[in-house]
Amino acid sequence: MKTLVCNQPFDFQYITREKPTLKPTEVLFKAAAIGICGTDIHAYAGNQPFFSYPRVLGHEASGTIIKLGSSATKFRVGQRVVLVPYVSCGECDACKSGKTNCCEKISVIGVHEDGAFSEYLAVPEKNILPIADSVDDITAALIEPYAISAHAVRRAGLNKGDDVLVVGAGPIGLGVAAIAYADGANVVIADTSEERLQHIQKNLPVATINPIKQKVEDCFNGKLPLIVIDATGNQKAMNNTVNLIRHGGRIVFVGLFKGNLEFSDPDFHKKETTMMGSRNATFEDFEKVQRLMAEGKLSAEMMLTHKFSFDEIGHIFEEKVTKNKSLIKGVVLCS
Ligand SMILES: [Zn+2]
Ligand SMILES: [Zn+2]
Numbered sequence: 365m366k367t368l369v370c371n372q373p374f375d376f377q378y379i380t381r382e383k384p385t386l387k388p389t390e391v392l393f394k395a396a397a398i399g400i401c402g403t404d405i406h407a408y409a410g411n412q413p414f415f416s417y418p419r420v421l422g423h424e425a426s427g428t429i430i431k432l433g434s435s436a437t438k439f440r441v442g443q444r445v446v447l448v449p450y451v452s453c454g455e456c457d458a459c460k461s462g463k464t465n466c467c468e469k470i471s472v473i474g475v476h477e478d479g480a481f482s483e484y485l486a487v488p489e490k491n492i493l494p495i496a497d498s499v500d501d502i503t504a505a506l507i508e509p510y511a512i513s514a515h516a517v518r519r520a521g522l523n524k525g526d527d528v529l530v531v532g533a534g535p536i537g538l539g540v541a542a543i544a545y546a547d548g549a550n551v552v553i554a555d556t557s558e559e560r561l562q563h564i565q566k567n568l569p570v571a572t573i574n575p576i577k578q579k580v581e582d583c584f585n586g587k588l589p590l591i592v593i594d595a596t597g598n599q600k601a602m603n604n605t606v607n608l609i610r611h612g613g614r615i616v617f618v619g620l621f622k623g624n625l626e627f628s629d630p631d632f633h634k635k636e637t638t639m640m641g642s643r644n645a646t647f648e649d650f651e652k653v654q655r656l657m658a659e660g661k662l663s664a665e666m667m668l669t670h671k672f673s674f675d676e677i678g679h680i681f682e683e684k685v686t687k688n689k690s691l692i693k694g695v696v697l698c699s
C-alpha cells in the first residue's frame with residue numbers, strides 16, 4: 365500500500381508498505397479525506413514537541429471500514445466512519461474521572477503513532493465513530509478540530525444568550541465560534557487579519573471585530589463579554605484576556621503558548637476570574653460535533669480554505685501548506 369512518511373523535518377517520502385494485519389479488536393480503515401493540522405505542519409518543520417521520526421502523519425480522517433478484526437463487533441464492513449485519534453490509558457486518575465482528553469499517558473494516532481496518510485490503517489474499534497450519511501467525507505474529516513473546539517466550548521460552561529468573545533480566527537477559533545453560536549451564545553470573533561475576517565463574514569453566522577480598529581465593548585452593548593475563549597496561542601493576546609472579561613467572567617485557553625503567561629493579579633482577582641485550559645477532546649465532544657454536522661449546523665466551509673490530493677501533498681507541502689499565508693485549513697482527498 366502507498367504510504368506517505370515524514371522521515372525527518374522537511375522530508376516527506378512516498379513508500380510502499382505491507383497492508384497491516386489486524387489485531388482481534390481492530391478494524392481496517394481506508395481514509396477518504398484527511399485534514400491537515402497545525403501538528404502536521406510543526407512535525408514537518410521539526411518543531412513539534414514529544415515527537416519522533418520517521419512518522420506517518422494524519423489524525424483527522426474520515427473513511428470506510430474495509431475489514432473487521434476477529435473479535436471486532438461494533439461496526440460492519442463498508443460503514444462510513446471517522447477516526448477518534450486519542451489513545452488514553454484508562455488507568456490514570458484523569459482517565460478514571462472521565463477526562464481521557466488529558467490522560468497522563470495520552471498517545472495520538474498520527475502524531476505519536478503512525479496515522480492516516482496511508483492507503484490503509486489498522487485502528488482499535490474504540491477509536492472509531494460512525495458518521496451520518498448526510499455528512500460528506502470532507503466535512504467528516506474535520507471532526508477532530510471541531511471536537512477540540514467543542515471541548516473548549518464545554519469547558520466555558522456557556523448558557524444561551526451569554527456574551528462570548530472568541531480570540532483568534534484559526535481553525536479552532538472558527539470551530540469555537542460556530543459551536544458556541546449553535547449552542548445559542550451571542551458570539552463575536554476577534555482577529556487582526558482582514559483576510560480571515562472576510563472568511564468569517566462569508567462563511568459563519570457570527571459578528572467579527574478587528575481589535576486594532578474597534579473596542580470589544582462596542583460589540584456587546586457597551587459591556588465586556590462574560591466569556592473569552594482564546595484560540596491564538598499568542599502570548600500577548602493570552603496575557604491580555606484578563607482585561608477582556610467582565611467581573612465574574614471566565615477565560616478558556618484552547619490555544620497553547622510554549623512559555624510563561626503573565627497578568628496583573630489585582631485585575632485577575634477583582635473580577636474573581638475563572639481561568640481554564642482546554643486540551644484535546646473526549647468521545648462526548650466528537651459525538652456532539654457529529655450531531656451538529658448531521659443537523660447542518662457545522663459545515664466544512666466554515667473552516668476549510670484549501671483542498672489537495674493524496675498523490676500531490678507529499679511534493680507540495682512546503683510551498684502550498686507551510687508557506688501559504690492564505691491557508692486556514694487544508695484537507696487531503698484520497699482516491
Ligand atoms: Zn488536529
Ligand atoms: Zn490515562
